[in-house]
Amino acid sequence: xxxxEYLSTLDRRIIYLVLAIVVILPLIFPSIQRVRVMDPVGKLxxxxxxxxxxxxxMLDFDYDPQTQPELxxxxxxxxxxxxxxxxxxxxxxxxxxxxxxxxxxLDQVAEEFNSQAKIRADSIVYGQDYVFLGWQPPxxxxxxxxxxSIAEVYPRDYYGLxxxxxxxxxxxxxxNDVGIIVCVSGGNAPxxxxxxxxxxxxxxxxxxxxxxxxxxxxxxFQSGQFSGLMIGMKGAAEYEETxxxxxxxxxxxxxxxxxxxLNAAHLTIIxxxxxxxxxxxxxxxx
Amino acid sequence: MTILLLSGIFTLAPPTGIQAYDTPDDRGGSITxxxxxxxxxxxxxxxxxxxxxxxxxxxxxxxxxxxxxxxQDETDDNREYYYKVAALRxxxxxxxxxxxxxxxxxxxxxxxxxxxxxAMIIFCSIxxxxxxxxxxxxxxxxxxxxxxxxxxxAVGRATEMGKPLLYCMGVGLVDSIAxxxxxxxxxxxxxxxxxxxTPLIVPTSDPVVYTVAREIxxxxxxxxxxxxxxxxxxxxxxxxxxxxxxxxxxxIMLREKPAANFLVGYFQAESxxxxxxxxxxxxxQIAGTDNVSQLPFFVTACDYTLIGEELYAASAYISQQPLxxxxxxxxxxxxxxxxxxxxVASLIGLLTKFPILNxxx
Amino acid sequence: xxxxxxxxxxxxxxxxxxxxxYIPHGGxxxxxxxxxxxxxxxxxxxxxxxxxxxxxxxxxDKIKKHRENWPYSYxxxxxxxxxxxxxxxxxxxxxxxxxTSIASFKFDIETLYLxxxxxxxxxxxxxxxxxxxxxxxxxxxxxxxxSALLLSAAFIVMLGVIPLGDRISPHLPTFAQWIMDxxxxxxxxxxTFGIALGGLATSLKVILGIERSWLGGKE
Numbered sequence: 120x121x122x123x124e125y126l127s128t129l130d131r132r133i134i135y136l137v138l139a140i141v142v143i144l145p146l147i148f149p150s151i152q153r154v155r156v157m158d159p160v161g162k163l164x165x166x167x168x169x170x171x172x173x174x175x176x177m178l179d180f181d182y183d184p185q186t187q188p189e190l191x192x193x194x195x196x197x198x199x200x201x202x203x204x205x206x207x208x209x210x211x212x213x214x215x216x217x218x219x220x221x222x223x224x225l226d227q228v229a230e231e232f233n234s235q236a237k238i239r240a241d242s243i244v245y246g247q248d249y250v251f252l253g254w255q256p257p258x259x260x261x262x263x264x265x266x267x268s269i270a271e272v273y274p275r276d277y278y279g280l281x282x283x284x285x286x287x288x289x290x291x292x293x294x295n296d297v298g299i300i301v302c303v304s305g306g307n308a309p310x311x312x313x314x315x316x317x318x319x320x321x322x323x324x325x326x327x328x329x330x331x332x333x334x335x336x337x338x339x340f341q342s343g344q345f346s347g348l349m350i351g352m353k354g355a356a357e358y359e360e361t362x363x364x365x366x367x368x369x370x371x372x373x374x375x376x377x378x379x380x381l382n383a384a385h386l387t388i389i390x391x392x393x394x395x396x397x398x399x400x401x402x403x404x405x
Numbered sequence: 406m407t408i409l410l411l412s413g414i415f416t417l418a419p420p421t422g423i424q425a426y427d428t429p430d431d432r433g434g435s436i437t438x439x440x441x442x443x444x445x446x447x448x449x450x451x452x453x454x455x456x457x458x459x460x461x462x463x464x465x466x467x468x469x470x471x472x473x474x475x476x477q478d479e480t481d482d483n484r485e486y487y488y489k490v491a492a493l494r495x496x497x498x499x500x501x502x503x504x505x506x507x508x509x510x511x512x513x514x515x516x517x518x519x520x521x522x523x524a525m526i527i528f529c530s531i532x533x534x535x536x537x538x539x540x541x542x543x544x545x546x547x548x549x550x551x552x553x554x555x556x557x558x559a560v561g562r563a564t565e566m567g568k569p570l571l572y573c574m575g576v577g578l579v580d581s582i583a584x585x586x587x588x589x590x591x592x593x594x595x596x597x598x599x600x601x602x603t604p605l606i607v608p609t610s611d612p613v614v615y616t617v618a619r620e621i622x623x624x625x626x627x628x629x630x631x632x633x634x635x636x637x638x639x640x641x642x643x644x645x646x647x648x649x650x651x652x653x654x655x656x657i658m659l660r661e662k663p664a665a666n667f668l669v670g671y672f673q674a675e676s677x678x679x680x681x682x683x684x685x686x687x688x689x690q691i692a693g694t695d696n697v698s699q700l701p702f703f704v705t706a707c708d709y710t711l712i713g714e715e716l717y718a719a720s721a722y723i724s725q726q727p728l729x730x731x732x733x734x735x736x737x738x739x740x741x742x743x744x745x746x747x748x749v750a751s752l753i754g755l756l757t758k759f760p761i762l763n764x765x766x
Numbered sequence: 767x768x769x770x771x772x773x774x775x776x777x778x779x780x781x782x783x784x785x786x787x788y789i790p791h792g793g794x795x796x797x798x799x800x801x802x803x804x805x806x807x808x809x810x811x812x813x814x815x816x817x818x819x820x821x822x823x824x825x826x827d828k829i830k831k832h833r834e835n836w837p838y839s840y841x842x843x844x845x846x847x848x849x850x851x852x853x854x855x856x857x858x859x860x861x862x863x864x865x866t867s868i869a870s871f872k873f874d875i876e877t878l879y880l881x882x883x884x885x886x887x888x889x890x891x892x893x894x895x896x897x898x899x900x901x902x903x904x905x906x907x908x909x910x911x912x913s914a915l916l917l918s919a920a921f922i923v924m925l926g927v928i929p930l931g932d933r934i935s936p937h938l939p940t941f942a943q944w945i946m947d948x949x950x951x952x953x954x955x956x957x958t959f960g961i962a963l964g965g966l967a968t969s970l971k972v973i974l975g976i977e978r979s980w981l982g983g984k985e
Contacts (some may be wrong), residue, residue: 131685137956138899152929155936157943171470184887185648187675216646219879223555257810259801267432267795295477307696311928319787330927331674331894338951338958353927371644382930384895389921391903396917399907432792511791518788525784527964532967536976582965585972612817638833641824642817646883648890660834674894681897684904695961697954705905713957717964720977728976732967739963 126398132392145379152252152356152378159340160357163301163325163347164365169198170298175207175291179302179312180221186329187220187306192355192374193303193327194221198228199368200358201249206298207287208249211273213258215310222277226252231370246285253277262311266294266320294322297347303327309336313344327354352381417492419499420452420474425488425507430518433482433511439475440501443492446471454478454499455489460503463489484747498610508744527742532735539731547730552691552709553590557663559689562596563611568664569604570594573654573679575694576647577671579613580715583695587670588621589720594667595625599634604658607640610650615642651675655682667706668692669716672699680706693719773975780973822846849878921947 156164170176178197182190201208210225212218219324229243236242243249252273255261264272269291270283282288300322302309309326317324324345328336330351340348349358355374360367420440438454451470455463456478469476480486485506491498539545563570572591578583591607598605607622609615619640626634643653655678658666666683668676669692676692676699681691684706692703693711703710711719711753714736721729779801786798825839856866860874867873870883925931926942968971971977 129903131903136901137895138896142895149682154929155932156938157939167952171473173469179851183647184884185891186889187741187884188892214881219876220884222876223880255808257917258805264799267799271799279910292479329674333946334839334950335696337946337953339945341951351927353929378929382928385924385928386930388899389924391899392906392920394918395903395906425855430790432790432795433790513789513791515790522788523858528963529970530964532970582968585968585977589977612813612815613821615817615820616813621795638827642820644821645817646887650889652890671812674891677897677901678890678893681901684901695964697957700957704899705901709781714960714964717961717968728973732971732976736960736967738964739966740959743959 123401126394127402131396137391139382141336141383142299143215145383146377149376150379151375152382154353154356154375154378156357156361159345159348159350160354160361161347163349164200164358164361166196166299166323166325167206167301168204168344170206173290174296175209175287176201177297177300177343178208178210179213179300179304179308180210180224181213181217181302181304181306181308182220183214183305184220184293188373189329189352189355190303190305190327191220191224192352192372193349194357195228195328195370195373196226196355196358196362197301197303199231199370200234200366201364202228202243203362203366203368205248206402207291209252209287209291209297211248211252211261212254213261213311214258215254219252220252225249228240228370244282247287250282250285250287251277252282256395258308258311259315262315263319266316266322268293271276294320295320299323299325301325301327301367303349305329305332307332309345310339313339317344327358352377414641417449417494417497417499420490420492420501421489423490423501423504425504427507427509428477430512430515432486433509434480436478436480436486436507436509437475438478438488438490438504440490442472442474444501445492445494449492449494451493452476453491453493455491455500457487457489457503458485460506463487468493482509482511486510490509491684494584505670520667525642528735528739531738532732535738536728539727539734542727543731544727545734547718547722547733550711550715550718550722552693552711552715553719555689555691555709556594557591559667559691560594560601561663562689563598564601564603566664569606569661570598570665570667571654571657571661571663571688572605572607572667572669574607574609574618575668575670575672576610576613576645576650577610577614579617581671582615583671583693584667586695586716586719587693588617589723591618592621592625593723596629597621599626599629599631601632602634602635605639606661606663608643608650608654608657608671609641610643610645610647612642612645615640630695647673647675648678651678654679658682658686658688662686663688665689667701667753668694669711670694672696672703674699677683677702677706683707714731722725769978773978777973777975793859818846849875852878919949 162184167176178194180194182194198208210221227247229245232243252269253276255272261272270288273282276282276285294316300312300316302312302324304326305328309324309328312324324344326336326345327349328351333350336345336348339345349355352374354355356372356378359372359375363372376396410547416569420443422441423438424440425438428437434485436453439485443449451468452463452473454467454469456466457463465475467479478488483675485508487506488504489500489502491500560570570622572594574584574587574591595605607618619637622640623632623635626632644650657663659682666688667689668683672694673696676694680690680692680703690707691709694700694703694706694718695713695716697713700710702713718733721733777818782801786795822843828836828839828928829901852866852873855864856862856874858874858875860866879916906920908917922938923942925934926939931938932944968977
């Protein structure tokens with residue numbers, strides 16, 4: 120019974136220590152986990168894959184350092200998908216914090232493709248294949264303004280170039296020329312795209328979100344307002360899996376590598392809850 | 406037969422049934438062109454869209470890929486245009502006949518938003534009706550909200566222990582409804598703490614929220630005749646970076662050990678970081694937010710949680726102002742309207758599932 | 767007047783904000799765009815100055831009066847001044863007026879952001895996992911039938927969203943998805959309806975000037 124006494128007053132630091140160990144170990148000794156691609160991710164992939172030539176993919180990278188580990192793999196997988204299929208991409212952020220990370224993801228994936236390109240036509244060129252629009256505060260301005268004119272909201276891109284001078288943007292005027300907007304965010308931004316841009320201009324919206332937000336944002340997928348959805352590390356891994364298997368794009372798959380830790384952490388928490396309940400029931404019996 | 410087959414390969418059927426019309430419900434400057442796909446659609450590259458102002462000289466204005474029969478052209482308003490569409494295969498073009506002349510105009514009302522407009526009018530009328538009823542002197546009752554009744558207990562305990570109270574409004578901006586609701590509660594709490602001379606710490610994460618919060622605390626102290634209690638170092642702006650704000654609040658909780666923590670407003674992922682740290686220090690915790698995804702964390706780690714609407718109702722509950730209570734009654738009726746619509750729609754939906762009752766289809 | 771003017775402004779701009787949803791006419795849309803695009807941006811710029819003023823005042827006072835932990839206020843002020851200076855004169859990627867590197871040591875805003883803010887932010891967010899573990903250990907107890915149901919649903923979803931769940935049984939992820947799809951969405955919608963109506967009513971009260979708490983103080 121002593122052990123039950125001990126368990127019921129278990130120091131939270133022990134819980135923290137155990138959790139830290141089980142999360143770190145699989146990262147040091149990774150094992151590749153296979154994932155089954157579920158409906159929300161499958162639909163997102165299909166929606167992006169179906170973007171016609173005259174339309175572009177708009178990516179809102181609104182994850183900040185806090186949610187970077189969970190969301191950056193999504194951004195990378197989306198870019199790999201678009202660049203591989205030669206879908207033109209416009210990237211932006213609604214907040215200033217994520218800008219640096221958005222640029223990092225863009226630079227990384229463009230470099231991946233360009234380092235493997237054997238001929239000029241294979242390389243990914245700024246202004247032709249993608250643009251980085253940057254940040255225009257406050258969020259409501261791009262959300263509504265781009266329905267009328269993208270170049271009016273972003274007269275210059277992140278690098279200070281005139282947006283309408285970029286070859287890719289010649290035929291891109293407003294949301295009519297956007298196939299789908301995918302918002303990768305650790306907050307509520309995906310709902311804003313639905314509430315403002317979709318309600319008013321009818322543009323398709325997809326999202327990549329942290330698992331914490333899954334229960335809240337899931338209803339918008341079910342109602343069809345999100346064309347597709349990536350949820351947390353597993354969603355990111357599913358997209359990585361789809362991109363890798365159906366497009367044969369290589370590159371590091373960070374979300375898939377982290378699944379081992381996810382497995383272990385979930386199991387540990389379940390075990391702790393069970394232990395907590397055993398001691399609780401036992402004490403109540405006494 | 407052979408000749409027919411060959412001509413099928415070499416001739417290209419043009420798109421038919423071309424229709425051009427002013428794009429509905431827009432700000433003008435746009436004409437929509439629709440056509441029936443060419444019967445050779447599968448083998449072609451796509452469709453070129455041609456425009457003319459006199460019906461004679463056409464210029465190409467757009468191109469759209471194979472399989473698509475709709476294009477929106479950018480135009481000048483109040484000018485007549487004619488359209489033709491050509492199917493394109495290699496260098497061969499098959500032109501459709503010309504469309505009727507068409508003009509684009511801005512519309513004054515977006516007919517597509519009619520349902521939204523009607524819903525807005527209905528709900529606003531209901532709310533206004535009950536506010537008006539309240540104005541005429543009808544009293545409305547509001548059920549007990551445990552979290553708000555606990556405010557007295559929290560202030561009392563802080564006073565007994567000689568510890569401060571922490572009021573944290575989360576990371577919402579001033580236009581967030583949760584923040585507006587939080588201001589109301591802050592006013593009431595500032596008054597109560599003023600009466601007992603218990604210090605109240607209000608660190609904020611938005612400059613505008615900070616300005617309003619400072620005024621509220623100041624005015625609340627003034628309204629109980631103690632303007633001297635206001636200390637500008639207790640109500641301040643910290644940072645608008647989410648987790649830097651969370652760590653600042655955690656620091657205050659651990660250093661100052663407030664007897665009670667109020668986490669009321671719009672919260673994101675920092676909710677549990679704050680609530681769990683507060684639970685560690687043993688403070689009474691009253692939380693409230695309308696961010697549904699954070700509610701489970703607050704319910705787990707706090708003593709009382711105001712869920713969504715309860716937070717909005719707080720200002721009416723605390724002030725017991727008849728007009729505010731009237732608005733809540735209006736919300737209830739709004740809900741009844743939504744629920745009955747849903748019920749009827751679901752029933753019709755279910756009935757159409759039975760083949761015998763195809764009547765409703 | 768101090769109170770009437772803001773109330774009039776709120777009424778006018780509140781109504782102006784609703785109208786463009788229903789009137790697509792170009793002239794009105796341009797006006798709406800101007801209010802949102804230009805006015806709002808200028809206003810938020812002023813608010814930032816206001817907030818930073820408060821932050822500086824609190825910390826300078828702290829140093830002057832030697833309040834508890836006052837030396838840390840120096841860290842804040844120095845950090846503020848240095849990053850402000852680098853941002854203004856050194857540019858984001860070191861393309862400003864002044865140089866932002868000494869040999870291979872770079873200190874432009876982007877480098878500072880990626881090497882200081884990013885790891886600090888990730889660390890704070892990672893704490894969530896630990897807090898979730900300790901909070902669920904403390905609070906997830908089978909006290910009643912409802913909490914038993916809640917607990918089993920939690921287990922199924924937690925297992926269903928990891929690859930291990932698929933290995934235990936391929937039905938587990940499907941069942942987890944069902945829980946997310948049906949009971950979860952149903953309850954969330956219920957709360958969302960309430961929040962949406964509450965939001966509508968609150969906005970109406972603010973526009974009509976019945977709710978005035980945002981003005982600060984009492985009537």
